[in-house]
Amino acid sequence: MKKTGGIPNKSISRRSVLKGGAALAGAAAGSGVITGFPTVWAQNIKDVTLVHTGMSYSTIIDIAKQASQDLGFKVEMSVVDHPGLLNRMVNDPKSIDIADMEIWQTKVAVPQGVTQAVEIDKIKNWAQLTPLYTEGTFAGKPVSLQGDAPFKFMYRDAVDATTFASGKTGFATFVPSVYNADTLGIRPDLVGRDVTTWADLFSPDFKGKAAIQNIPTNGIMDAMMAMEAAGEMKYGDKGNPTQEELTKTIARLIELKKAGHFRALWSTFDESVNLMAAGEVVIQSMWSPAVTAVKGQGIKCVYQALKEGYRGWGNGLAMMAHLDGVKKDAALEYLNWYNSGWVGGFIAKQGYYSANVETAKAALTENERGFFYEGKAATADITSPTGEKTNAAGEVRDGGSYEERFSQVAVWNNLMDQAEFLYAKWNEFNAA
Secondary structure, X not given: XXXXXXXXXXXXXXXXXXXXXXXXXXXXXXXXXXXXXXXXXXXHHHHOEEEEEEOOOOOOHHHHHHHHHHHOOEEEEEEOOHHHHXXXXXXXXXXXXXXXXXXXXXXXXXXXXXXXXXXXXXXXXXXXXXXXXXXXXXXXXXXXXXXXXXXXXXXXXXOOOOOOOOOOOOEEOOEEEEEEEEOEEEOOOOOOOOOOOXXXXXXXXXXXXXXXXXXXXXXXXXXXXXXXXXOOOOOOOOOOOOHHHHHHHHHHHHHHHHOOOEEEEEOOHHHHHHHHHOOOOOEEEOOHHHHHHHHOOOOOOEEEOOOOOEEEEEEEEEEEOOXXXXXXXXXXXXXXXXXXXXXXXXXXXXXXXXXXXHHHHHOOOHHXXXXXXXXXXXXXXXXXXXXXXXXXXXXXXXXXXXXXXXXXXXXXXXXXXXXXXXXXXXXXXXXX
């Protein structure tokens, strides 16, 4: 989610997408997850170190510490940005054991053969994992397939397959992990009126006080949601726009930028937090933990539900192809542990959802469970993962319950067919 870098050695699918100059984009403790292993495995467990590599919003040291404590072997976190992860996976794959990937990144990594599929019968809680990923449904209804919806990339036909299966198989591309429904962040004390639509991102009411994320794959989605909501464009598929649609959208962004509409184009989590906390912007593209960070400073900030719906995204934990023997066994134990509860409770306090809703909710207090998942008013203060107060008793989570939010996902983060064209046009936006 930071600035793009190059992939200097191997030529990969959509290489130019990744080399552009634009900004790119204790329930588990005692759960019995490490039992019944051969003696040789137990003797060697202390020597195993797994390197979990991914982006800052999900590759968190607290998770590694808890996993190491619960599992008896060492888990280390290595934080990169989006292009950095793909660079490492392709050019230095053995430096990673577990790749914490966004769904769209599989479209580059899987054809390279750098990850191995996960044998589903070795994932103990697979049947509990969200059907958003495993079935392509939510609350019994099909989810939006605009963009890179999880189900489209969930399965392969064999451990070493380099293509995606057309339907369910016994081999998963990755184990589902964290996901969310993204929207705009606002400062309710400063906007001066109700914000109800993506069109407000472009409203002249907020000239000089708006910001958009300088991450082409995400920023273009926010722009298209705003354009369509404002009645300026109608897209055939926002998840896979045409060159003509992209050209018109970027032209509008350039027009707004030159008119001074955008206070900033932010590239990092910290930038978005600082802009909002300082009141330099009052409406912007935002991520849920950034809203939480602003609230943790005692500043009013809302992740605003909008009538057109949300931009969905999701991550999964993929096993690198080099894993075998005791290290592969350890990796499978880590994947089983990850959705066994502790992580789900931790990330809920960031505003994220766990692939195993049942164990995540069990790891939360009744108050937290009601607030984060059930749309209920808090009965006591709500805190961030690090203990800062984010919501007072009586408040309801922005956007309501888990069901309310995910029943309104309009489009998923993606790597579109016209990605190379997008990056070229986004560079024009940056340079304007």
